Amino acid sequence: MQFADRLNNVETSAIRELFKLLGKPGIISFAGGFPDPAMFDVEGIREASNEALTDEPGGALQYGATEGYGPLRDQLSALMATKGARVQAEQLIVTTGSQQALDLLGKTMISPGDKVIVEGPTFLATIQCFRLYGAELISAPIDAEGVKTDELEQLIAQHKPKFVYLIPTFGNPSGAMLSMERRKKVLEMAVRYNTLIVEDDPYGELYFGEPPPPSMLALSESVPGSRELLAHCGSLSKVLSPGLRVGWMIAPAELLAKATMCKQFSDAHTSTFAQATAAQYLKAGRMPAMLLNVRKVYAERAAAMGRALQQTLGDAVGFTQPAGGLFFWARLTGAGGKTQDAGDFAKKAIEQGVAFVPGAPFYAAQPDMSTFRLSFATADVAKIEEGVGRLGKAL
Amino acid sequence: MQFADRLNNVETSAIRELFKLLGKPGIISFAGGFPDPAMFDVEGIREASNEALTDEPGGALQYGATEGYGPLRDQLSALMATKGARVQAEQLIVTTGSQQALDLLGKTMISPGDKVIVEGPTFLATIQCFRLYGAELISAPIDAEGVKTDELEQLIAQHKPKFVYLIPTFGNPSGAMLSMERRKKVLEMAVRYNTLIVEDDPYGELYFGEPPPPSMLALSESVPGSRELLAHCGSLSKVLSPGLRVGWMIAPAELLAKATMCKQFSDAHTSTFAQATAAQYLKAGRMPAMLLNVRKVYAERAAAMGRALQQTLGDAVGFTQPAGGLFFWARLTGAGGKTQDAGDFAKKAIEQGVAFVPGAPFYAAQPDMSTFRLSFATADVAKIEEGVGRLGKAL
Numbered sequence: 001m002q003f004a005d006r007l008n009n010v011e012t013s014a015i016r017e018l019f020k021l022l023g024k025p026g027i028i029s030f031a032g033g034f035p036d037p038a039m040f041d042v043e044g045i046r047e048a049s050n051e052a053l054t055d056e057p058g059g060a061l062q063y064g065a066t067e068g069y070g071p072l073r074d075q076l077s078a079l080m081a082t083k084g085a086r087v088q089a090e091q092l093i094v095t096t097g098s099q100q101a102l103d104l105l106g107k108t109m110i111s112p113g114d115k116v117i118v119e120g121p122t123f124l125a126t127i128q129c130f131r132l133y134g135a136e137l138i139s140a141p142i143d144a145e146g147v148k149t150d151e152l153e154q155l156i157a158q159h160k161p162k163f164v165y166l167i168p169t170f171g172n173p174s175g176a177m178l179s180m181e182r183r184k185k186v187l188e189m190a191v192r193y194n195t196l197i198v199e200d201d202p203y204g205e206l207y208f209g210e211p212p213p214p215s216m217l218a219l220s221e222s223v224p225g226s227r228e229l230l231a232h233c234g235s236l237s238k239v240l241s242p243g244l245r246v247g248w249m250i251a252p253a254e255l256l257a258k259a260t261m262c263k264q265f266s267d268a269h270t271s272t273f274a275q276a277t278a279a280q281y282l283k284a285g286r287m288p289a290m291l292l293n294v295r296k297v298y299a300e301r302a303a304a305m306g307r308a309l310q311q312t313l314g315d316a317v318g319f320t321q322p323a324g325g326l327f328f329w330a331r332l333t334g335a336g337g338k339t340q341d342a343g344d345f346a347k348k349a350i351e352q353g354v355a356f357v358p359g360a361p362f363y364a365a366q367p368d369m370s371t372f373r374l375s376f377a378t379a380d381v382a383k384i385e386e387g388v389g390r391l392g393k394a395l
Numbered sequence: 396m397q398f399a400d401r402l403n404n405v406e407t408s409a410i411r412e413l414f415k416l417l418g419k420p421g422i423i424s425f426a427g428g429f430p431d432p433a434m435f436d437v438e439g440i441r442e443a444s445n446e447a448l449t450d451e452p453g454g455a456l457q458y459g460a461t462e463g464y465g466p467l468r469d470q471l472s473a474l475m476a477t478k479g480a481r482v483q484a485e486q487l488i489v490t491t492g493s494q495q496a497l498d499l500l501g502k503t504m505i506s507p508g509d510k511v512i513v514e515g516p517t518f519l520a521t522i523q524c525f526r527l528y529g530a531e532l533i534s535a536p537i538d539a540e541g542v543k544t545d546e547l548e549q550l551i552a553q554h555k556p557k558f559v560y561l562i563p564t565f566g567n568p569s570g571a572m573l574s575m576e577r578r579k580k581v582l583e584m585a586v587r588y589n590t591l592i593v594e595d596d597p598y599g600e601l602y603f604g605e606p607p608p609p610s611m612l613a614l615s616e617s618v619p620g621s622r623e624l625l626a627h628c629g630s631l632s633k634v635l636s637p638g639l640r641v642g643w644m645i646a647p648a649e650l651l652a653k654a655t656m657c658k659q660f661s662d663a664h665t666s667t668f669a670q671a672t673a674a675q676y677l678k679a680g681r682m683p684a685m686l687l688n689v690r691k692v693y694a695e696r697a698a699a700m701g702r703a704l705q706q707t708l709g710d711a712v713g714f715t716q717p718a719g720g721l722f723f724w725a726r727l728t729g730a731g732g733k734t735q736d737a738g739d740f741a742k743k744a745i746e747q748g749v750a751f752v753p754g755a756p757f758y759a760a761q762p763d764m765s766t767f768r769l770s771f772a773t774a775d776v777a778k779i780e781e782g783v784g785r786l787g788k789a790l
Contacts, residue, residue: 003503003504004503004528006502006506007653007656010656010660034457035457040453042448042452042456046445046448049668053437053441058435059638060638061440061637061638062430062432062435062636062637062638063429063632063637063638096640096665097662097663099660099661099662100661100662102660107401107527108399108402109398111399111400125659125660125663128659128660133399162397237458241456241457242456242667243455243666244456244668245662245664245667254396255396258398262402262527264520265405265497265498265520265523265527266495267494267495267640267662268520268637270491271639271666271668271669272637273636273639273640273666273668273672274666274669276638277668
């Protein structure tokens with residue numbers, strides 16, 4: 001069978017192969033990008049879905065508008081307002097997880113050969129998603145304050161990309177947070193170079209201490225012209241439930257209309273049953289208390305992992321303590337003659353009964369082979385300490 | 396903003412414009428392609444979703460495998476067995492409605508310029524979906540027994556298409572049913588020309604009298620080599636609820652693996668909440684009784700519409716009485732000097748307070764401007780008689 005040419009642009013990921021080893025009994029996994037299912041508000045979701053079926057069974061079970069279920073769009077508009085962004089319900093569409101927002105951006109914007117700038121490192125599924133549409137990806141370097149804006153500006157000027165894709169707040173895999181100053185610089189750059197910026201923000205609510213700076217969407221009000229060059233992707237996956245597959249995209253009107261047309265032929269619309277359930281959940285007002293608990297638990301786990309890494313691995317590993325999100329991003333320094341190859345380290349770790357993901361696949365270009373990602377979300381503090389102990393043995 | 400070149404291949408449909416007029420008060424609509432929400436088994440779905448959250452809340456709310464939720468794949472395998480098709484759970488993937496199965500076929504198979512043969516007329520969203528991937532569509536003529544196999548064979552020989560897309564059972568919009576003899580001929584053709592056949596089957600369960608012939612998937616066992624050249628799309632949308640967005644695709648292993656990879660970057664996976672609910676619903680065994688009722692109600696409506704059309708419009712309209720599905724496909728004959736332009740007729744009908752869809756947009760090429768589609772699914776018998784009366788006035 002002869003498949004479409006676009007499939008030549010991607011390959012089954014190395015990570016997928018690694019995940020097959022996770023079935024090994026007794027393994028402690030820092031590998032996933034999943035929230036902890038123990039924190040799902042199952043009763044709240046049950047009540048919300050029952051309410052949806054009582055309130056408007058036709059709306060919850062019938063075909064719906066491609067743009068999304070009206071009451072959910074209203075709730076998401078209100079949710080964005082609590083985060084300082086003024087968004088009318090008709091300025092957003094509901095997507096089947098924020099993964100679909102990425103897919104729709106690819107389908108709507110990318111012709112084969114078009115250039116797209118992403119962070120190095122960035123979300124693995126973004127790389128593959130955009131490459132399927134034929135994008136040539138340019139990798140912009142980051143540090144603990146997110147993408148380096150001087151380098152980004154040079155890359156924009158040089159490559160004239162179709163758009164720039166960023167995860168400014170607690171990035172996956174980097175955990176980095178784009179500083180306030182750099183957020184403004186990126187928005188000014190958008191206007192100066194007439195370049196679309198995509199802000200992917202699934203983790204912004206998962207902060208441990210002070211809230212992060214406002215999203216670029218919220219900040220765009222203070223940078224004239226930038227709102228018309230900004231797409232923003234949100235998701236309930238990391239804060240309520242990934243299984244609902246409810247995300248959303250906010251974008252300039254013309255882009256939103258084209259993306260809606262593309263979505264019509266991708267899946268007609270996102271499950272109205274899931275949308276109506278999410279709408280009822282948000283309406284019931286259970287989100288703030290639930291989030292308080294999620295933040296507290298993840299903060300404890302992140303603190304425990306930072307302590308354990310320092311005590312056990314010392315100067316053989318470098319990292320910045322994350323202020324939110326789900327991930328540590330670390331580097332093997334080579335201190336004490338230890339390995340600097342995170343792929344090797346991952347294999348030895350599996351032998352010791354602990355799993356994580358090496359960093360190389362997260363780079364669209366020039367991978368740093370010494371990097372790796374640890375998730376602290378799904379293991380409790382005792383498991384984290386035990387798992388980091390095993391990392392010590394593996395190293 | 397400069398969008399992707401592929402958007403030049405499609406246009407916002409004329410039907411979408413027509414649908415905007417449907418809000419007019421008192422209008423009777425034969426325009427939709429929707430099932431009747433009054434027949435949704437709301438209590439059954441409520442019980443199923445509650446059971447899903449009790450039974451395995453993690454499974455219903457967490458990220459899941461791209462291929463689909465295991466218990467649902469098992470239930471769908473069992474469902475296919477009741478329809479005479481032997482399908483292992485791992486030979487199917489769950490899709491976000493069968494619309495996504497079409498999208499994944501496009502993404503996986505179609506390079507710009509590739510040819511795809513579809514029925515003339517065929518499902519409108521299929522035309523647009525494949526064109527977005529750059530397909531050049533070839534239209535194969537049909538009659539009341541479905542696609543004309545002699546013409547189809549010539550077109551296959553001439554164009555060497557990437558695949559042939561058919562809705563063999565109660566097609567949308569045609570309502571036609573591919574005869575047993577032609578089903579076998581198509582399968583033999585697949586083998587003779589080494590051409591992939593896509594069988595889209597959302598309506599097969601909605602028969603009014605005798606069950607339709609076995610699906611081509613079921614028949615493929617009797618045509619050596621044909622199973623390896625057949626993809627089959629199924630859906631719960633027309634028989635349980637469109638809002639769940641649960642469809643599935645059965646395909647040869649290599650194609651299924653590539654489509655799964657594409658789906659990973661389209662939406663990661665279909666809502667596990669919807670999948671777990673569907674799995675519990677199928678497990679509870681409520682489907683057969685529910686389907687009996689749905690068939691009975693639609694059969695009455697189809698009979699009423701056929702009678703009313705004959706009495707009211709007489710020889711000005713030609714049609715074949717459908718044996719299942721949701722649609723009448725009719726032609727203005729021009730008898731008695733009446734109009735043969737279904738677009739004109741649709742506008743006059745709206746003025747009289749009744750809506751339907753003209754047939755031209757359902758053709759990928761050489762539209763028959765005298766055709767139109769009437770759905771009998773959502774109006775009761777009294778409304779159908781009243782609506783057809785209004786059609787009479789409009790004509």
